[in-house]
Amino acid sequence: MTTQADINREIDDLRGSGGPQPRRDYPPYRSSVLRHPTRDLRMVDPEGVELWAPCFGAADIDDAEADLTVQRSGEPLGERIVVSGRVLDGDGRPVRHQLVEIWQANASGRYWHQRDQHPAPLDPNFIGAGRCLTDGDGVYTFQTIKPGAYPWRNHDNAWRPAHIHFSLFGTDFTQRLVTQMYFPGDPLFELDPIYQSITDAKAREMLVASYDHGLTTPEHRLGYRWDIVLSGTHRTPLDTEEPLR
Amino acid sequence: MTFAPGQTVGPFFHLGLPFEAGNLLVPASHPDAVRLHGRVVDGEGAGVPDALIELWQADPSGRVPRETGSIRRDGFTFTGWGRAQTDGDGHYWFATLTPGPVESGRRPFFAVTVFARGLTDRLFTRIYLPGDEPDGLLDGLEPDRRATLIATREPRGLLFDIHLQGEGETVFLSYPRQAR
Numbered sequence: 516m517t518t519q520a521d522i523n524r525e526i527d528d529l530r531g532s533g534g535p536q537p538r539r540d541y542p543p544y545r546s547s548v549l550r551h552p553t554r555d556l557r558m559v560d561p562e563g564v565e566l567w568a569p570c571f572g573a574a575d576i577d578d579a580e581a582d583l584t585v586q587r588s589g590e591p592l593g594e595r596i597v598v599s600g601r602v603l604d605g606d607g608r609p610v611r612h613q614l615v616e617i618w619q620a621n622a623s624g625r626y627w628h629q630r631d632q633h634p635a636p637l638d639p640n641f642i643g644a645g646r647c648l649t650d651g652d653g654v655y656t657f658q659t660i661k662p663g664a665y666p667w668r669n670h671d672n673a674w675r676p677a678h679i680h681f682s683l684f685g686t687d688f689t690q691r692l693v694t695q696m697y698f699p700g701d702p703l704f705e706l707d708p709i710y711q712s713i714t715d716a717k718a719r720e721m722l723v724a725s726y727d728h729g730l731t732t733p734e735h736r737l738g739y740r741w742d743i744v745l746s747g748t749h750r751t752p753l754d755t756e757e758p759l760r
Numbered sequence: 761m762t763f764a765p766g767q768t769v770g771p772f773f774h775l776g777l778p779f780e781a782g783n784l785l786v787p788a789s790h791p792d793a794v795r796l797h798g799r800v801v802d803g804e805g806a807g808v809p810d811a812l813i814e815l816w817q818a819d820p821s822g823r824v825p826r827e828t829g830s831i832r833r834d835g836f837t838f839t840g841w842g843r844a845q846t847d848g849d850g851h852y853w854f855a856t857l858t859p860g861p862v863e864s865g866r867r868p869f870f871a872v873t874v875f876a877r878g879l880t881d882r883l884f885t886r887i888y889l890p891g892d893e894p895d896g897l898l899d900g901l902e903p904d905r906r907a908t909l910i911a912t913r914e915p916r917g918l919l920f921d922i923h924l925q926g927e928g929e930t931v932f933l934s935y936p937r938q939a940r
Contacts, residue, residue: 535762535763535765536765536766536881536938537765537766537767537880537881538880539879539880539881541880544768544878544880546768546877546878547768547878547879547880548803548878549802549803549804549806549878549924549925550802550803550808550876550877550878550879550924550925551878551879551880551924551925552883552924552925552929552930552932553803553925553926553929554929554931554932556883556932556933556934557897557901557931557932557933557934558933558934558935558936558939559896559897559933559934559935560896560935560936561935562862562863562866562896563818563824563861563862563863563866563869564816564817564818564824564840564859564862564869564871565816565871565935567824567826568816569816569825569830569839569840569841570825570826570827570828570839571828571830571831572828572829573828574828574829574832575828575829575830575831575832576831605763605937614831616776616777617776618772618773618775618776618777620772626772626775627775628771628772628774628775630771630772631772642775643775643776644775644776645776646831680767680769680770680772680773680776682776682777688816688871688873688884689884689935689937689938691814691873691882691884692764692766692882693766693767693769693875693882694764694765694766694767695767695770709767709768709770709880710767712767712768712880713765713767717762718762718765719765721762721764721765722764722765722767743764744762744763744764745763745764746763746935746937746938747763747937748937749935749936749937
């Protein structure tokens with residue numbers, strides 16, 4: 516079986532090779548081997564529907580979906596946290612009233628998912644999925660608990676650093692992003708082929724939240740801030756909010 | 761300005777992303793409903809059972825929907841957006857309407873985003889309707905590559921397989937503002 520030392524060597528060999536986005540072809544992450552396109556992406560000017568993003572509104576979501584600690588009858592186990600930040604487009608403009616979705620493991624590193632066979636306890640009071648809309652300044656906020664690290668089968672003794680999955684939309688279709696938010700100072704960063712599939716160190720660090728004492732509430736929860744910059748929109752700022760028709 | 765890198769959707773996205781009727785942009789019983797479906801396959805031709813496909817499209821008149829309500833569908837409003845996970849065989853399907861051209865004279869297409877465990881970042885592609893209108897993207901591709909972007913018409917819908925890798929690999933797209 517492949518050891519962590521083997522994976523570390525593979526990670527080292529590919530360091531800095533891929534630019535600021537993850538390498539699609541990244542063999543240290545074994546599941547990528549048969550699932551990445553081998554041809555270059557075809558550059559195309561977006562047109563028609565690609566210049567717009569789907570719209571979501573208050574009717575799509577309950578306010579309570581932004582608080583992952585109140586979805587069941589009791590309080591979940593673990594360290595209560597708040598995660599908040601702004602969603603910005605590539606020109607620094609806030610992405611307003613747009614959908615943000617998250618999912619995560621519980622405090623012991625177990626997902627509420629039948630395919631997660633990690634023998635850590637499920638928490639009957641924590642499912643680990645949430646949604647919200649950004650506000651008029653592009654700000655999102657989730658109340659949750661800090662997820663645990665967990666083992667996976669990529670190689671022998673493989674562990675994922677604690678993370679929260681984030682799904683984001685911009686103002687046009689091309690800005691769609693699914694990524695993962697990490698916690699500062701995690702000792703597993705160097706060992707994780709998913710995090711390291713972004714071979715540029717500065718780009719990787721964009722996925723690490725900051726502890727923010729200003730977001731921490733006394734005797735209740737710790738605060739983490741994570742701002743997310745999407746790629747640039749292909750519409751000009753002068754475009755109206757309505758498509759041409 | 762540098763933008764945030766993507767990360768794989770992983771194996772547990774079913775916890776956070778699918779929602780009820782996500783693949784029903786219209787009810788399957790809608791008189792104009794078409795089934796848009798196909799398989800997501802890997803480099804060995806095996807079905808990918810943990811992929812997620814998102815669909816974004818104009819309505820039959822070519823209008824880009826601006827209506828909310830995709831996540832809690834009312835069964836009447838066409839929002840133009842949907843989400844379908846693959847089954848154990850890598851098969852996905854949507855019930856939807858056939859898109860019209862957003863700009864007249866252009867060949868209509870569905871805009872598609874592909875996510876999967878093992879894909880380090882999402883992929884973009886287009887599903888074109890069969891037809892003969894000129895198209896800037898299709899016309900610049902070799903015939904075998906072009907064919908990967910065109911759906912096959914069926915009696916009750918459209919078939920479109922997504923080949924992540926290897927023979928018949930689907931053409932995946934990037935856009936100018938994503939250039940490094």
